[in-house]
Amino acid sequence: MSEVMSNGVMSEVMSAEALMPSKKLSARGWMRANLFNRWYNAVLTLILALVIAYLGFRSIRYLFWTAEWEPVRANLTLFMIGSFPRDEQWRVVVQLLLLAAAFGVIWGSMIGASRDRAAQSGSPFSAEPGWVALRRWWGLVLLLGVLLLAAWGILPLVLAFGCIALIFMLRRIAMRLASKVRIYAWFGGYVLLIASWQIVSGTGGSAWFWAAGLLAFWGIRTVRKKDLTPRLPLTLVAIVGGGAVAWAIYTFILNGLINFSGVGWDNWSGFHLNLIAATISIIAAFPLGLILALGRRSSLPAIRWLCVTYIELIRGVPLIGLLFIGNSLLGFFIDNDPFIDFFLDTPLSQISRAIVIMSLFTAAYLAEVIRGGLEATPRGQTEAGQSVGLSPWQITSRIVMPQTLRASIPAIVGQFISLLKDSSLLSIIAVSEILRVRASVHSQGAFTTLGTAETLVFIAFAFWAFAFTWSRESQRLEKHLGVGER
Amino acid sequence: MLKNKKLITLLCATFALVLFAVACGSDDSDDASLLEEVQDRDSVRCGVRDALAGFAVLGADGSYSGFDVEFCRVVAAGVLGDANKVEFIPLETADRFTALQSGEVDVLIRNTTWTATRDGQEGANFLFTTFYDGQGFIVPADSGITSLEGLQDATICVAQGTTTELNLNAVFSARGINFTPAFFDTNTALQEAYEGGQCESYTGDASSLATYKFTSERDGGPAQYVIPEVISKEPLGPVVADGDTAWAQAVNWSIMATVQAWEFGLNSGNINSYSGDDPNVLNFLGAIDPSIEGLSTDFAVNVVSQVGNYQQIYARTLEPLGLPMAGSANRLWTDGGLLYTPPYR
Numbered sequence: 001m002s003e004v005m006s007n008g009v010m011s012e013v014m015s016a017e018a019l020m021p022s023k024k025l026s027a028r029g030w031m032r033a034n035l036f037n038r039w040y041n042a043v044l045t046l047i048l049a050l051v052i053a054y055l056g057f058r059s060i061r062y063l064f065w066t067a068e069w070e071p072v073r074a075n076l077t078l079f080m081i082g083s084f085p086r087d088e089q090w091r092v093v094v095q096l097l098l099l100a101a102a103f104g105v106i107w108g109s110m111i112g113a114s115r116d117r118a119a120q121s122g123s124p125f126s127a128e129p130g131w132v133a134l135r136r137w138w139g140l141v142l143l144l145g146v147l148l149l150a151a152w153g154i155l156p157l158v159l160a161f162g163c164i165a166l167i168f169m170l171r172r173i174a175m176r177l178a179s180k181v182r183i184y185a186w187f188g189g190y191v192l193l194i195a196s197w198q199i200v201s202g203t204g205g206s207a208w209f210w211a212a213g214l215l216a217f218w219g220i221r222t223v224r225k226k227d228l229t230p231r232l233p234l235t236l237v238a239i240v241g242g243g244a245v246a247w248a249i250y251t252f253i254l255n256g257l258i259n260f261s262g263v264g265w266d267n268w269s270g271f272h273l274n275l276i277a278a279t280i281s282i283i284a285a286f287p288l289g290l291i292l293a294l295g296r297r298s299s300l301p302a303i304r305w306l307c308v309t310y311i312e313l314i315r316g317v318p319l320i321g322l323l324f325i326g327n328s329l330l331g332f333f334i335d336n337d338p339f340i341d342f343f344l345d346t347p348l349s350q351i352s353r354a355i356v357i358m359s360l361f362t363a364a365y366l367a368e369v370i371r372g373g374l375e376a377t378p379r380g381q382t383e384a385g386q387s388v389g390l391s392p393w394q395i396t397s398r399i400v401m402p403q404t405l406r407a408s409i410p411a412i413v414g415q416f417i418s419l420l421k422d423s424s425l426l427s428i429i430a431v432s433e434i435l436r437v438r439a440s441v442h443s444q445g446a447f448t449t450l451g452t453a454e455t456l457v458f459i460a461f462a463f464w465a466f467a468f469t470w471s472r473e474s475q476r477l478e479k480h481l482g483v484g485e486r
Numbered sequence: 487m488l489k490n491k492k493l494i495t496l497l498c499a500t501f502a503l504v505l506f507a508v509a510c511g512s513d514d515s516d517d518a519s520l521l522e523e524v525q526d527r528d529s530v531r532c533g534v535r536d537a538l539a540g541f542a543v544l545g546a547d548g549s550y551s552g553f554d555v556e557f558c559r560v561v562a563a564g565v566l567g568d569a570n571k572v573e574f575i576p577l578e579t580a581d582r583f584t585a586l587q588s589g590e591v592d593v594l595i596r597n598t599t600w601t602a603t604r605d606g607q608e609g610a611n612f613l614f615t616t617f618y619d620g621q622g623f624i625v626p627a628d629s630g631i632t633s634l635e636g637l638q639d640a641t642i643c644v645a646q647g648t649t650t651e652l653n654l655n656a657v658f659s660a661r662g663i664n665f666t667p668a669f670f671d672t673n674t675a676l677q678e679a680y681e682g683g684q685c686e687s688y689t690g691d692a693s694s695l696a697t698y699k700f701t702s703e704r705d706g707g708p709a710q711y712v713i714p715e716v717i718s719k720e721p722l723g724p725v726v727a728d729g730d731t732a733w734a735q736a737v738n739w740s741i742m743a744t745v746q747a748w749e750f751g752l753n754s755g756n757i758n759s760y761s762g763d764d765p766n767v768l769n770f771l772g773a774i775d776p777s778i779e780g781l782s783t784d785f786a787v788n789v790v791s792q793v794g795n796y797q798q799i800y801a802r803t804l805e806p807l808g809l810p811m812a813g814s815a816n817r818l819w820t821d822g823g824l825l826y827t828p829p830y831r
Contacts, residue, residue, distance in 0.1 A: 074546055075546045077546070077547075077548070078544065078545075078546050078547075078548060081548070082544070082548065083544055083548045083549070083550070083574075084548060085548065086547055086548050086549075324581075327581060327584075328581050328584045350575075350590070428578065428671070429578060429581070430536075430576045430577050430578040430581070432536060432544065432576055436536065436537075436576075437544065438674070439536070439537035439672050439673070439674040440536045440537045440543055440544035440545075441546075442537070442674045442677075443536075443537040443538055443539045443543045443544075443673065443674065444539070444543050444545060444546065445539060445540070445543075445701060445806060445807055448539055448677070448697070448698065448701040448702065448705075449677070449681070449698075449701060449702045449705050449707050450705050452674070452678055452681075
């Protein structure tokens with residue numbers, strides 16, 4: 001083949017071969033084979049190269065010279081955390097550090113667990129070096145770079161590199177732990193996650209109660225080595241009971257030590273709020289969507305029709321419409337209701353209502369996505385489970401669900417990405433998320449007409465960095481689980 | 487299988503019980519004045535805008551500032567004695583009255599025009615007008631348009647769901663001027679559409695046109711021309727929910743104190759050191775107790791010393807944006823303006 005190439009003569013067979021990926025071709029040879037193999041391809045290549053060069057030149061000139069980035073630079077904090085009280089800003093900083101720590105511990109534990117699994121099955125295993133992951137997340141790294149450049153200070157720099165160092169340090173430690181100790185590392189990771197929430201919202205909220213309940217449930221399960229998942233009542237008792245124990249420990253023992261007030265999420269805003277609102281909605285929508293999907297396939301007509309009605313009703317209404325309903329009408333329905341007052345000290349705030357609506361909306365779509373996965377799971381799987389005498393819960397949780405979720409990962413992640421982007425719709429009901437912050441920026445005396453396009457470019461870039469990284473991670477997960485290979 | 491059905495029955499029963507409990511929840515809203523609630527909470531929830539230059543803007547430091555915002559602080563200073571005890575709640579134009587009715591905000595100071603239908607239908611109670619505005623039109627200076635008749639067959643950008651839209655339709659159809667409206671939700675969107683050439687003119691409150699012209703020309707934008715004719719009356723002021731006299735009076739007198747102080751020549755710098763013997767001024771400073779529920783005798787001193795008088799507020803927020811007080815209706819009645827408060831005695 002190299003002979004043919006050097007002569008510059010190519011038969012039809014050879015050109016077909018040249019199109020196949022081959023490492024032997026030199027850059028020059030590759031170009032000749034793919035870009036200049038016919039006269040019309042050569043012309044096309046030249047024209048396209050000119051167009052790309054022109055667009056590239058204009059983009060670079062715009063980004064680095066003509067664009068007016070001052071509104072973004074001067075309002076960087078505003079874009080990120082909006083009207084979050086500035087004398088409480090340290091809470092967000094600590095939250096970032098705790099999140100980084102939790103991420104490092106959980107990531108390291110995951111690597112350790114898959115190494116153990118590999119050792120058990122005798123297959124080779126090599127941990128992915130940290131820098132490879134950073135390369136994979138280049139979208140986020142780029143965003144971080146842009147933010148650091150715009151912030152231009154020693155403190156943000158220390159914080160950013162502190163977070164990265166924390167992630168990799170704890171990852172390294174956690175991945176080397178023996179499997180017996182690793183259980184506690186998992187716990188540590190989740191406790192850090194809860195702490196990262198509490199440090200901002202204070203200990204007054206009820207989120208930690210549920211988080212502690214889940215943790216307790218999972219703790220009983222792991223330490224006693226008893227899988228509670230197939231037994232629903234026991235699971236619920238474990239979660240609620242765990243929460244109650246956590247509440248009791250907190251109220252009677254720790255209250256004096258760690259009682260501190262914080263900034264509730266009603267006062268969170270900016271991109272911080274976009275990310276939080278999307279994350280909470282995802283976490284809340286997932287179990288609900290799962291239940292709806294199973295309910296839609298239930299053999300009990302009442303449950304089936306309830307689920308069908310819910311799914312079709314929600315999917316038939318645009319998110320904007322639902323947000324308006326939640327914003328304007330929900331307040332009248334649930335105001336002064338003693339039942340709701342029992343659970344909430346204050347009426348549902350605007351942001352809580354918006355997050356509830358977003359979760360309900362996403363759950364309906366997730367239900368359909370998961371139902372698709374359920375349909376794709378062969379009926380024989382259920383029958384096999386029945387034939388060995390498993391209970392319906394065991395069949396669902398042990399046989400059907402793992403296959404269903406694996407099959408629907410791409411669609412689920414797609415739903416989550418669109419939820420993140422949809423969080424900018426909150427601006428129309430006056431929630432100060434990043435797009436609404438932009439309107440405020442351009443009402444400041446200095447920037448009413450300056451850089452109105454640039455702020456949009458910046459916001460789009462911030463959304464892209466997250467959406468792109470999530471999508472890349474989902475692709476990797478698909479590959480890892482072998483979706484589409486069987 | 488049987489066990490499973492029992493479980494589902496149990497779940498259904500629980501669910502039904504929960505629904506029942508929710509449905510049976512009696513409405514125990516009381517008739518106590520909002521005033522007590524505000525004092526108990528020790529903070530005033532003030533519905534504002536977050537993106538109207540000069541009136542209410544979320545600044546780079548995450549705090550609100552502007553003309554309307556200052557009056558929120560005035561209410562807090564009057565009712566609670568501390569101008570900083572305000573919680574600012576940004577609201578959209580479309581749901582500002584809903585927020586007021588559902589009790590999400592205590593007072594609405596959000597560039598809201600006092601009209602008969604709003605006073606009647608929206609369950610809103612409009613108080614002392616803090617700013618007299620009017621609807622105007624802005625065009626590029628090089629368009630050569632100098633009167634409303636010049637806008638024949640033009641496309642005009644307008645904010646949706648505001649009195650601005652109604653006025654535009656009414657006045658233009660009465661005068662037989664044909665036009666195409668282009669609707670936008672926010673001021674920023676409106677201005678961007680106008681800059682992008684989507685419309686020949688944009689209409690809005692004369693104040694926002696003036697600040698737009700000023701900042702746009704300052705930043706090197708094309709020269710603008712505000713058509714001198716104003717087609718409407720737009721009295722803007724604080725709004726509270728109907729049927730709560732105590733709260734309405736407390737808010738109203740707190741706000742009027744800024745105008746009264748200006749009339750007396752008192753400002754944040756000199757009010758604490760007043761040494762004159764004018765009985766009217768001494769009354770204002772606390773010599774008499776008018777027994778307005780919720781206001782202490784020295785509420786006016788709190789308002790003026792912590793926030794300032796009307797002129798100071800105006801000079802701080804609107805004048806830097808090219809909106810001079812001279813020539814407008816927003817001057818004292820003694821000076822030919824419309825700011826006139828009931829006597830303090």
